[in-house]
Amino acid sequence: MTRGDAMALSGEAPAGDLNAGDLTVRSARSDGRNRRAAETRRRILAAAKEMIAETSTAPTVVAVAKRADVSVRSVFQHFGDVESLFVTTVDSIGQDLVIPPPTSQGLSLEFRIATAVENLARLFDKIIPLRVAAGQFAHHPALIERSNGLRLEVRRRVAELFAPEFAPLSEEAREELADAIGGALSLEAWVVLRRRDGLSFDRAAAAWRRTLAALLAHRADAAAAA
Known part of the structure:
Protein backbone atom coordinates (compact mmCIF):
# COMPACT_ATOMS: atom_id res chain seq x y z
CA MET A 1 0.00 0.00 0.00
CA THR A 2 1.43 3.37 -0.99
CA ARG A 3 1.52 6.32 1.34
CA GLY A 4 -1.26 8.03 -0.61
CA ASP A 5 -3.49 4.95 -0.34
CA ALA A 6 -2.90 4.72 3.41
CA MET A 7 -3.91 8.32 3.90
CA ALA A 8 -6.96 7.88 1.77
CA LEU A 9 -8.11 4.93 3.86
CA SER A 10 -7.43 6.65 7.18
CA GLY A 11 -9.23 9.80 6.10
CA GLU A 12 -6.51 11.98 7.60
CA ALA A 13 -4.03 14.27 5.97
CA PRO A 14 -0.34 14.07 6.90
CA ALA A 15 0.77 16.55 9.53
CA GLY A 16 2.65 18.57 6.95
CA ASP A 17 -0.49 19.00 4.86
CA LEU A 18 -2.64 20.42 7.70
CA ASN A 19 -3.65 24.01 7.29
CA ALA A 20 -4.66 26.57 9.93
CA GLY A 21 -8.33 25.79 9.46
CA ASP A 22 -7.80 22.07 10.17
CA LEU A 23 -5.87 22.86 13.34
CA THR A 24 -8.57 25.27 14.50
CA VAL A 25 -11.28 22.65 14.01
CA ARG A 26 -9.30 20.00 15.87
CA SER A 27 -8.56 22.41 18.72
CA ALA A 28 -12.23 23.37 18.97
CA ARG A 29 -13.27 19.72 19.08
CA SER A 30 -10.68 18.99 21.78
CA ASP A 31 -11.82 21.98 23.84
CA GLY A 32 -15.43 20.83 23.50
CA ARG A 33 -14.59 17.33 24.73
CA ASN A 34 -12.63 18.73 27.66
CA ARG A 35 -15.50 21.01 28.65
CA ARG A 36 -17.99 18.15 28.48
CA ALA A 37 -15.70 15.93 30.55
CA ALA A 38 -15.22 18.67 33.17
CA GLU A 39 -18.98 19.26 33.34
CA THR A 40 -19.65 15.53 33.76
CA ARG A 41 -17.09 15.32 36.55
CA ARG A 42 -18.61 18.38 38.25
CA ARG A 43 -22.11 16.89 38.10
CA ILE A 44 -20.91 13.58 39.53
CA LEU A 45 -19.18 15.27 42.48
CA ALA A 46 -22.14 17.58 43.09
CA ALA A 47 -24.49 14.58 43.15
CA ALA A 48 -22.25 12.68 45.57
CA LYS A 49 -21.97 15.68 47.93
CA GLU A 50 -25.71 16.28 47.91
CA MET A 51 -26.47 12.63 48.67
CA ILE A 52 -23.97 12.50 51.55
CA ALA A 53 -25.43 15.70 53.05
CA GLU A 54 -28.95 14.29 52.79
CA THR A 55 -28.37 10.71 53.99
CA SER A 56 -25.02 10.62 55.85
CA THR A 57 -24.21 7.45 53.89
CA ALA A 58 -21.72 6.75 51.15
CA PRO A 59 -23.71 6.73 47.90
CA THR A 60 -23.33 3.91 45.40
CA VAL A 61 -22.00 4.51 41.91
CA VAL A 62 -25.38 3.61 40.45
CA ALA A 63 -27.17 6.12 42.68
CA VAL A 64 -24.67 8.87 41.91
CA ALA A 65 -24.95 8.21 38.17
CA LYS A 66 -28.73 8.43 38.35
CA ARG A 67 -28.64 11.63 40.41
CA ALA A 68 -26.08 13.24 38.09
CA ASP A 69 -27.95 12.02 35.00
CA VAL A 70 -24.87 10.32 33.57
CA SER A 71 -24.04 6.72 32.79
CA VAL A 72 -22.45 4.37 35.31
CA ARG A 73 -19.63 3.96 32.83
CA SER A 74 -18.96 7.72 32.97
CA VAL A 75 -18.57 7.57 36.75
CA PHE A 76 -16.02 4.77 36.47
CA GLN A 77 -14.21 6.57 33.66
CA HIS A 78 -13.69 9.62 35.86
CA PHE A 79 -13.03 7.97 39.23
CA GLY A 80 -12.11 4.32 38.67
CA ASP A 81 -13.93 2.89 41.70
CA VAL A 82 -16.29 3.89 44.49
CA GLU A 83 -13.44 4.50 46.96
CA SER A 84 -11.75 6.98 44.63
CA LEU A 85 -15.08 8.72 44.13
CA PHE A 86 -15.58 9.02 47.89
CA VAL A 87 -12.06 10.31 48.58
CA THR A 88 -12.38 12.89 45.80
CA THR A 89 -15.74 13.94 47.23
CA VAL A 90 -14.13 14.34 50.66
CA ASP A 91 -11.49 16.62 49.16
CA SER A 92 -14.12 18.61 47.28
CA ILE A 93 -16.16 19.14 50.44
CA GLY A 94 -12.97 20.15 52.27
CA GLN A 95 -12.33 22.86 49.69
CA ASP A 96 -15.80 24.27 50.37
Missing part, protein backbone atom coordinates in the same frame (compact mmCIF):
# COMPACT_ATOMS: atom_id res chain seq x y z
CA LEU A 97 -15.14 24.63 54.10
CA VAL A 98 -13.86 27.94 55.41
CA ILE A 99 -11.78 27.83 58.60
CA PRO A 100 -12.24 31.11 60.51
CA PRO A 101 -9.12 33.20 61.17
CA PRO A 102 -7.48 32.76 64.59
CA THR A 103 -8.72 34.82 67.53
CA SER A 104 -6.31 37.21 69.20
CA GLN A 105 -4.50 35.85 72.26
CA GLY A 106 -4.94 39.23 73.94
CA LEU A 107 -8.66 38.79 74.45
CA SER A 108 -10.19 37.39 77.63
CA LEU A 109 -10.01 33.65 78.25
CA GLU A 110 -13.79 33.38 78.37
CA PHE A 111 -14.14 35.03 74.97
CA ARG A 112 -11.39 32.88 73.44
CA ILE A 113 -13.03 29.71 74.76
CA ALA A 114 -16.43 30.74 73.39
CA THR A 115 -14.99 31.69 70.01
CA ALA A 116 -12.89 28.54 69.69
CA VAL A 117 -15.83 26.28 70.51
CA GLU A 118 -18.21 28.15 68.21
CA ASN A 119 -15.82 28.01 65.25
CA LEU A 120 -14.87 24.38 65.77
CA ALA A 121 -18.45 23.26 66.37
CA ARG A 122 -19.69 25.04 63.23
CA LEU A 123 -16.94 23.40 61.19
CA PHE A 124 -17.58 19.93 62.61
CA ASP A 125 -21.34 20.25 62.15
CA LYS A 126 -20.73 20.57 58.41
CA ILE A 127 -18.43 17.53 58.43
CA ILE A 128 -20.68 15.20 60.45
CA PRO A 129 -22.57 13.72 57.46
CA LEU A 130 -19.27 13.06 55.72
CA ARG A 131 -17.72 11.51 58.83
CA VAL A 132 -20.67 9.19 59.34
CA ALA A 133 -20.72 8.25 55.67
CA ALA A 134 -17.00 7.43 55.75
CA GLY A 135 -17.58 4.54 58.15
CA GLN A 136 -17.21 1.83 55.52
CA PHE A 137 -13.97 3.43 54.28
CA ALA A 138 -12.55 4.08 57.74
CA HIS A 139 -9.30 2.24 56.99
CA HIS A 140 -8.66 3.82 53.61
CA PRO A 141 -5.12 5.34 53.71
CA ALA A 142 -6.19 8.58 52.03
CA LEU A 143 -8.99 9.17 54.53
CA ILE A 144 -6.73 8.34 57.47
CA GLU A 145 -4.24 10.89 56.15
CA ARG A 146 -6.89 13.59 55.89
CA SER A 147 -8.29 12.80 59.33
CA ASN A 148 -4.83 13.05 60.88
CA GLY A 149 -4.26 16.33 59.07
CA LEU A 150 -7.46 17.81 60.51
CA ARG A 151 -6.58 16.58 64.01
CA LEU A 152 -3.09 18.12 63.87
CA GLU A 153 -4.48 21.41 62.54
CA VAL A 154 -6.98 21.63 65.41
CA ARG A 155 -4.21 20.84 67.90
CA ARG A 156 -1.99 23.55 66.42
CA ARG A 157 -4.76 26.14 66.55
CA VAL A 158 -5.63 25.31 70.15
CA ALA A 159 -2.00 25.64 71.24
CA GLU A 160 -1.75 28.94 69.39
CA LEU A 161 -5.00 30.41 70.73
CA PHE A 162 -4.32 29.42 74.33
CA ALA A 163 -0.58 30.08 74.28
CA PRO A 164 -0.78 32.28 77.43
CA GLU A 165 -2.34 29.37 79.34
CA PHE A 166 0.14 26.84 77.95
CA ALA A 167 3.20 29.00 78.60
CA PRO A 168 3.62 28.39 82.39
CA LEU A 169 3.39 24.60 81.95
CA SER A 170 6.24 22.19 81.56
CA GLU A 171 6.68 20.60 78.15
CA GLU A 172 5.15 17.36 79.40
CA ALA A 173 2.17 19.19 80.92
CA ARG A 174 1.63 21.12 77.68
CA GLU A 175 1.51 17.88 75.71
CA GLU A 176 -0.90 16.33 78.19
CA LEU A 177 -3.19 19.36 78.03
CA ALA A 178 -3.12 19.36 74.23
CA ASP A 179 -3.95 15.63 74.26
CA ALA A 180 -6.86 16.18 76.64
CA ILE A 181 -8.32 19.04 74.62
CA GLY A 182 -7.80 17.17 71.37
CA GLY A 183 -9.68 14.15 72.69
CA ALA A 184 -12.49 16.12 74.30
CA LEU A 185 -13.02 18.47 71.35
CA SER A 186 -12.53 15.99 68.53
CA LEU A 187 -14.78 15.39 65.55
CA GLU A 188 -15.67 11.98 66.99
CA ALA A 189 -16.71 13.60 70.28
CA TRP A 190 -18.89 16.09 68.41
CA VAL A 191 -20.55 13.24 66.49
CA VAL A 192 -21.38 11.56 69.82
CA LEU A 193 -22.97 14.70 71.24
CA ARG A 194 -24.94 15.59 68.13
CA ARG A 195 -25.87 12.19 66.73
CA ARG A 196 -25.75 9.65 69.55
CA ASP A 197 -26.95 11.91 72.38
CA GLY A 198 -29.16 14.02 70.13
CA LEU A 199 -28.11 17.34 71.65
CA SER A 200 -28.96 20.59 69.93
CA PHE A 201 -26.07 22.63 68.59
CA ASP A 202 -26.33 25.11 71.47
CA ARG A 203 -26.36 22.42 74.17
CA ALA A 204 -23.47 20.54 72.62
CA ALA A 205 -21.47 23.76 72.29
CA ALA A 206 -22.23 24.64 75.93
CA ALA A 207 -20.89 21.24 77.01
CA TRP A 208 -17.71 21.88 75.06
CA ARG A 209 -17.25 25.33 76.58
CA ARG A 210 -17.49 23.85 80.08
CA THR A 211 -15.10 21.06 79.19
CA LEU A 212 -12.50 23.37 77.68
CA ALA A 213 -12.75 25.84 80.56
CA ALA A 214 -12.36 23.02 83.10
CA LEU A 215 -9.29 21.59 81.34
CA LEU A 216 -7.58 24.96 81.12
CA ALA A 217 -8.44 25.84 84.73
CA HIS A 218 -7.19 22.50 86.01
CA ARG A 219 -3.84 22.93 84.33
CA ALA A 220 -3.56 26.54 85.49
CA ASP A 221 -4.17 25.47 89.09
CA ALA A 222 -1.63 22.68 88.76
CA ALA A 223 0.96 25.05 87.35
CA ALA A 224 0.33 27.56 90.14
CA ALA A 225 0.68 24.87 92.80
CA ALA A 226 3.93 23.66 91.26
